[in-house]
Structure formats: C-alpha cells, structure tokens
Amino acid sequence: MPLVAMQDLLQHAHRHRYAVGAFDLINLDFLSGILAAAEAQRAPVILSLAESHFAHFDFELLMAATLTAAQRTPVPCAIHLDHGKTLERAVEAIRWGANGVMVDASHLPFADNCRFTAEVVAMAHACGVCVEGELGYVPGSCGVDAERHPGPLQYTSVEEAQAFVAATGVDCLAVSIGTIHGRLHGLPQLDFERLAAIDRLLGLPLVIHGGTGLSEEQFRRLIELGVTKINYFTALDDGAGATMRAAVAEGDMACSQISSGVRRAVQSRCEQMIALWGGNGRAAEVLAQCRPWREVEHLVLFKPEASASAEAVAAQFAEGRRALAAIPGVRAVRVGHSVRDDARYSHAWLIRFAHEDVIDHYRDHPAHVAFADQRFRPLAPDRLTTDYRLD
Numbered sequence: 279m280p281l282v283a284m285q286d287l288l289q290h291a292h293r294h295r296y297a298v299g300a301f302d303l304i305n306l307d308f309l310s311g312i313l314a315a316a317e318a319q320r321a322p323v324i325l326s327l328a329e330s331h332f333a334h335f336d337f338e339l340l341m342a343a344t345l346t347a348a349q350r351t352p353v354p355c356a357i358h359l360d361h362g363k364t365l366e367r368a369v370e371a372i373r374w375g376a377n378g379v380m381v382d383a384s385h386l387p388f389a390d391n392c393r394f395t396a397e398v399v400a401m402a403h404a405c406g407v408c409v410e411g412e413l414g415y416v417p418g419s420c421g422v423d424a425e426r427h428p429g430p431l432q433y434t435s436v437e438e439a440q441a442f443v444a445a446t447g448v449d450c451l452a453v454s455i456g457t458i459h460g461r462l463h464g465l466p467q468l469d470f471e472r473l474a475a476i477d478r479l480l481g482l483p484l485v486i487h488g489g490t491g492l493s494e495e496q497f498r499r500l501i502e503l504g505v506t507k508i509n510y511f512t513a514l515d516d517g518a519g520a521t522m523r524a525a526v527a528e529g530d531m532a533c534s535q536i537s538s539g540v541r542r543a544v545q546s547r548c549e550q551m552i553a554l555w556g557g558n559g560r561a562a563e564v565l566a567q568c569r570p571w572r573e574v575e576h577l578v579l580f581k582p583e584a585s586a587s588a589e590a591v592a593a594q595f596a597e598g599r600r601a602l603a604a605i606p607g608v609r610a611v612r613v614g615h616s617v618r619d620d621a622r623y624s625h626a627w628l629i630r631f632a633h634e635d636v637i638d639h640y641r642d643h644p645a646h647v648a649f650a651d652q653r654f655r656p657l658a659p660d661r662l663t664t665d666y667r668l669d
C-alpha cells in the first residue's frame with residue numbers, strides 16, 4: 279500500500295531539497311508510463327488529474343484505475359486533484375481516492391482567493407488530505423501553445439504569500455514567478471529573487487506549474503530555492519503525440535498499434551525529469567519516513583427493533599445511503615444483510631472512509647447527526663459500531 283500522506287511526501291522533499299514530479303495523466307498509458315518511470319528510478323511520484331482535462335476522460339473511472347495502480351506500485355506516491363474549480367470537485371476527488379487537492383482560485387481577488395481556499399482547507403484537512411493553494415497567476419493552458427494563454431501573468435507578492443498561508447493553512451503553495459502552462463517558444467524569464475524571498479519567509483513546500491520547457495539550470499535553481507513539487511504535462515502530451523504521428527506515418531495501423539508507443543514515450547520523459555529533479559533513489563527512505571495513507575472501514579452492525587417492518591428498514595437504508603455518501607471523506611456506503619438467519623446482528627452498514635481523520639469529522643457532521651438521531655438509532659437500539667484501518 280505505498281500511497282503515503284502527501285504532506286509527508288512534500289515535507290521529505292523539502293527537507294532534502296529535491297522536487298517530486300506531479301505528472302498529469304489523461305489515460306491508462308500515461309498512468310502506467312508515469313509509474314513505470316517512478317519504479318525504474320525508485321522515486322516518489324504524484325499522480326495528478328487536472329480538471330481542465332476532464333473532457334478527455336471519465337474522472338471517476340480514471341481515479342479508480344489510478345487508485346488501484348497506486349496501491350500496487352512499490353514506490354511511494356500520492357493522488358492529486360490538479361486545478362479543481364469547486365469545493366464540490368475537491369469532495370468528489372477525495373471520494374474517489376485523492377489524498378491531495380488543489381482548488382485553483384488564483385484568478386480571484388486576494389480576499390476571495392483566501393476565503394475560498396480556506397474553505398477547501400477546512401474540508402480537506404478534516405479528511406487528512408493535503409491542500410495546495412495558488413497565489414499570483416500562472417497563465418497558459420496545458421497541452422497548447424503558451425501564447426494562447428487566457429490572461430496576463432501575475433507575479434506572487436511576497437507579503438501576500440505570507441498572509442495567504444496564515445489565512446488559509448495550505449500545506450504547499452503554488453507560486454507565479456514567470457512560468458507559463460503549455461508549449462513554450464524560448465525560455466521564460468524566471469524571478470528567482472522573488473522565489474528566494476518567498477522561500478525564506480514561508481519555509482513551506484513550494485510548487486511550480488508550467489514545468490514544460492524550462493532549462494536544466496532553471497530547474498536546479500528552482501529546487502535550490504524551495505520548489506518541491508513540479509507540475510508537468512505538455513511535454514508528455516507532445517511526446518505521446520509525436521510517437522503516434524510517427525506510427526501513423528508508417529501506414530495502415532490499427533488503434534492499438536498507433537498508441538502502442540505512448541507508454542514508453544511517457545516513461546522515458548518522466549524518467550529524465552525525475553533524475554533531473556533529484557527524486558531518483560529516494561523511494562525507500564520516503565516509505566520509511568512518511569505515514570502510509572490507509573482507508574478505514576466504519577462498521578455498524580445492528581438488529582432492527584422488533585416492531586420495525588422490512589419496509590421501514592429499507593427506507594432508512596435508502597435515506598442513509600444518500601445522506602451519508604455526501605459527507606466529505608466518505609468513499610462509499612454499502613449496506614448488507616447477514617447470510618445467517620440466527621445472526622446476533624442481522625443488518626450492517628459498511629462505510630468506507632478515505633482516512634482515519636474522517637472518523638471524528640463524520641461523527642460530528644450535521645448530516646450524520648440528523649440521520650443517526652432521527653432515523654437510525656430509534657430503529658436500531660441493539661447495535662455495535664467499530665472502525666478498522668485497512669491494511
């Protein structure tokens with residue numbers, strides 16, 4: 279189970295001055311290419327899914343595959359929502375397995391960005407989930423020419439960065455110091471002095487968006503100055519596209535043949551970046567020093583009160599499934615009936631929490647309190663409630 283707490287992953291990189299690659303994935307070839315690279319380099323990695331790419335895949339389905347892949351890889355990793363647009367999207371990402379979220383409010387005025395980000399932090403921290411905030415504006419769109427960016431670059435202000443972190447409680451901060459999302463023509467000018475000042479003042483893991491197109495020297499300086507997460511996508515997308523065009527040029531190819539080189543192209547570029555950013559060979563120490571990310575099964579076994587009809591039990595099951603599944607940090611709500619007629623507890627709720635921290639937050643959540651007090655407990659006086667950490 280090498281999913282680890284993303285806060286710990288970033289703190290390790292911060293202490294040892296290297297950067298973890300946060301590679302955006304858009305399909306299974308990207309997912310397996312990124313993980314194959316991390317495994318070959320024995321490096322920690324962040325599997326990132328960006329809301330701006332949701333037109334290309336079904337978020338829920340790709341999250342299910344990402345979670346399975348993360349659970350079976352031997353290298354430490356985290357699953358992150360990149361550039362989420364709403365609080366609801368962050369809740370959804372956590373439901374489907376993310377242990378890091380970014381809800382990007384960097385286009386909003388400072389006070390609104392603070393308010394919105396703080397709301398996301400309150401929700402996500404109650405679930406044990408790491409939060410990235412962004413201050414300043416990194417323009418551009420991943421996967422397209424950087425010139426077609428939707429707005430002007432806005433540098434992160436050093437003073438505002440300190441106020442933003444204090445007001446929101448984010449675990450890491452994406453800064454704008456001159457990088458641009460997307461395909462660059464020429465090297466961007468980076469404001470290293472600004473980055474150094476932010477690093478000195480905050481001492482927090484810093485994040486760079488728009489990793490594609492920077493030089494080796496620029497990456498080295500970014501990392502020396504506190505950057506511990508580098509977001510990277512366009513170069514992977516372009517490399518995969520070039521591989522497919524080359525296959526098409528050979529003529530008469532089926533889909534499976536055209537796309538057969540994508541995984542290797544993604545792996546090869548990710549390996550180069552991981553080695554350049556210094557994460558290679560770090561997997562064992564990260565695993566030893568970071569908390570494993572474990573789900574919890576919340577079990578409620580009960581025997582319905584003697585006068586309760588089967589319809590009444592079914593109705594409270596249906597209502598509870600709806601109300602409880604919406605609570606942040608709840609991954610799934612299932613109900614069951616014992617296979618034995620003589621079971622002490624004939625009925626069960628099996629509720630999967632994203633993490634142990636969800637236990638208290640769930641217990642006190644108004645939706646749970648209302649359901650438990652008004653609907654469930656009167657019907658189930660004889661019950662047993664317990665939580666299991668899943669190995």
Ligand code: 13P
Nearest residue numbers: 460487488490509511512
């Ligand atoms: P690039 O596509 O420019 O590498 O940027 C990726 C990114 O910042 C995703 O958030």
